[in-house]
Amino acid sequence: MDILNIDPRVLIVQILGFLVLLVIFRRFLFKPIAGILEARQNEVEARYRDAEAQQAAAEELKAEYQQHLARTDEEMRAKITEALKEGQAMRDEIIADSRAKAEDILAKAEMEILREKQKALVELKSAVANLVVDAAGKLIEKELDDAKHRELIGKFIEDLTPNSSSTDRGEDFTSGPSSKSRGDDVTGES
Amino acid sequence: MEHGQGHGNGLEHGTWLHWLYHYKILPDWLPEVVPETFLVVLVLSAIVILARPRLRTRNPGKLQTFLEFCVTSLDSFVRGIVGEEAKTLTPIIGTFFIFILCLNLLGLIPGLTSPTANINTTVSLAIVAFLIVQFYGIRKQGLVNYLKHFMGEPLALAPLMLPIHLIGELARPLSLSIRLFGNIFGEDMVIAIIILIVTSVLGKFLVPLQFPMLIFAIFTSFVQALVFSMLVTIYITVAISGHEEHH
Numbered sequence: 311m312d313i314l315n316i317d318p319r320v321l322i323v324q325i326l327g328f329l330v331l332l333v334i335f336r337r338f339l340f341k342p343i344a345g346i347l348e349a350r351q352n353e354v355e356a357r358y359r360d361a362e363a364q365q366a367a368a369e370e371l372k373a374e375y376q377q378h379l380a381r382t383d384e385e386m387r388a389k390i391t392e393a394l395k396e397g398q399a400m401r402d403e404i405i406a407d408s409r410a411k412a413e414d415i416l417a418k419a420e421m422e423i424l425r426e427k428q429k430a431l432v433e434l435k436s437a438v439a440n441l442v443v444d445a446a447g448k449l450i451e452k453e454l455d456d457a458k459h460r461e462l463i464g465k466f467i468e469d470l471t472p473n474s475s476s477t478d479r480g481e482d483f484t485s486g487p488s489s490k491s492r493g494d495d496v497t498g499e500s
Numbered sequence: 501m502e503h504g505q506g507h508g509n510g511l512e513h514g515t516w517l518h519w520l521y522h523y524k525i526l527p528d529w530l531p532e533v534v535p536e537t538f539l540v541v542l543v544l545s546a547i548v549i550l551a552r553p554r555l556r557t558r559n560p561g562k563l564q565t566f567l568e569f570c571v572t573s574l575d576s577f578v579r580g581i582v583g584e585e586a587k588t589l590t591p592i593i594g595t596f597f598i599f600i601l602c603l604n605l606l607g608l609i610p611g612l613t614s615p616t617a618n619i620n621t622t623v624s625l626a627i628v629a630f631l632i633v634q635f636y637g638i639r640k641q642g643l644v645n646y647l648k649h650f651m652g653e654p655l656a657l658a659p660l661m662l663p664i665h666l667i668g669e670l671a672r673p674l675s676l677s678i679r680l681f682g683n684i685f686g687e688d689m690v691i692a693i694i695i696l697i698v699t700s701v702l703g704k705f706l707v708p709l710q711f712p713m714l715i716f717a718i719f720t721s722f723v724q725a726l727v728f729s730m731l732v733t734i735y736i737t738v739a740i741s742g743h744e745e746h747h
Contacts, residue, residue, distance in 0.1 A: 314619050323534050324624035326613075331541045332595045338548040340591040343571040344553050349557045 327371040533615035538626055540602045540615070570598070574716045581733045582740070589736060590633060597729040600625065600680065604721030607688050608714055616724075617688045624679040626673035633672070637739030646739075676728060683724050687717050705734040 443459045506722045517535045551563050560568065574594040579586035600616060606613025615621040638646045650669070652661030694710040714736060 316619055316623055317529070317531075318619040319529065320531060320534060321627065323530070324537055324621050325539045325628055327534075327541050328595070328599060328625060328628055331544060331599055333539075334545045334599070334725065335548060335595045338552045340571060340594060341554055342591075343568055343577075344587075345553055346557055346560075347568065347572065353557060374604040419715045439639060483619075 323331050435464075438467055442466060505652050516520035516614055519635065531618060531620065532688065533613065533618040533621055534659060536606060537615045537621060540599070540606060544598065544602060544741055570594070575600075577595035577729075578733055581730070582737045585706075585736075585740060589636075589733065591731050593729050596625070596629070596732055597725050601721060601725035604724060605683050605718065607684070607691075608717055614688055614721075616680055616682050617685040619681045623673075623682070625728070629676060629728075629735070632671040632738050633732070633735045636736050642742040672731075676731060680724055683720060687713075687720050691717065 439460065442463045446459070446462075515532050516533055516535065517539070520535055521528060521532075538683050547563075548567070549569060554561060555564055555567075571594065572589070574597060575586055577591045577594045578590045582589055603615045603621065605614075607611040607617060616625075634646075641649070650662055650665040652665060691710045691713050696712055698707055698709050
């Protein structure tokens with residue numbers, strides 16, 4: 311021991327020094343660092359698990375939304391097609407209705423025109439009768455009672471009517487006694 | 501740079517810690533490697549104790565990153581040799597490695613010496629290693645089984661095998677301590693001799709010719725700390741596995 315300069319007291323002190331450091335390192339370095347590394351690893355693993363779970367949930371949601379979207383799209387297309395059909399039917403109905411109404415209006419207008427025409431003809435007949443009465447009175451200077459006058463004029467006009475509007479549709483409302491019978495009447499009267 | 505050689509008589513103290521002897525704070529029989537060793541213990545303890553409250557799981561600082569790197573590297577190193585036992589062995593082997601490395605490197609600081617260049621330091625480390633190996637061997641195999649393996653197989657050869665095994669077992673701390681001491685002491689001696697030659701030949705013109713040797717000393721310091729730690733780990737592995745040592 312003396313040759314090697316080994317001193318047991320120094321050995322004990324050095325061993326104590328090492329043991330002190332061992333205890334301190336164990337308590338303040340290796341255990342805390344190992345704990346931190348383990349906690350970090352657990353945290354990372356937990357995060358990975360969470361991320362995987364979230365990804366799976368997201369995938370599921372995506373698939374669900376895609377299905378939903380496809381269904382919605384299909385429904386939308388069906389509704390559009392249905393709406394188009396409805397629109398087409400409505401259009402056809404409106405057109406048919408409008409056409410019917412237009413025809414109705416046209417028919418009514420034609421009837422109104424005819425009625426007005428008849429009315430105008432009646433008024434014209436009355437006016438012409440008055441004129442003729444006055445004119446005939448002056449020409450024959452013969453007194454006739456008013457009723458006789460009118461009768462004569464009426465027959466006169468009726469005789470005139472086929473001649474003046476032979477191409478007219480006025481034949482409808484002037485139809486009555488034939489020209490022969492009217493001529494007979496006139497001659498008879500005269 | 502002074503290099504301690506074990507001041508058993510305590511008459512010569514040449515480092516920056518000389519004042520501890522001058523003011524009679526330390527007894528003269530205590531070599532300067534002891535306060536140097538405790539300086540290392542103090543500095544390392546202060547670093548880890550001060551760093552402890554700052555350790556956090558997220559956003560580690562530079563010091564924590566460095567400490568984590570050291571711990572994980574040592575753990576991988578130990579785990580590679582002993583496997584699952586690394587959980588309990590890493591603090592011991594890690595402390596051996598860091599402590600020896602720092603003691604080796606201390607001699608590179610001008611005005612200080614390497615405590616591992618003193619046989620007392622290396623022997624004390626080897627004794628601790630030896631005791632740890634025996635402790636783990638007995639704990640794992642049981643006292644009877646552990647002692648039985650010194651007898652060897654077959655049992656009839658026990659009178660022959662027992663002394664061989666005992667000598668082999670006792671040779672381990674001897675080889676550990678002398679290897680470390682010899683390497684670090686030799687390395688420090690080379691540096692000291694280069695400095696002496698430079699100063700004696702060039703006189704006042706100080707040229708740092710020892711610089712390449714200092715760089716090499718960093719490497720050997722690391723290697724010696726690694727060799728010591730690795731051998732202790734292997735010894736423990738052999739002890740807990742119950743197999744014969746082949747190295």
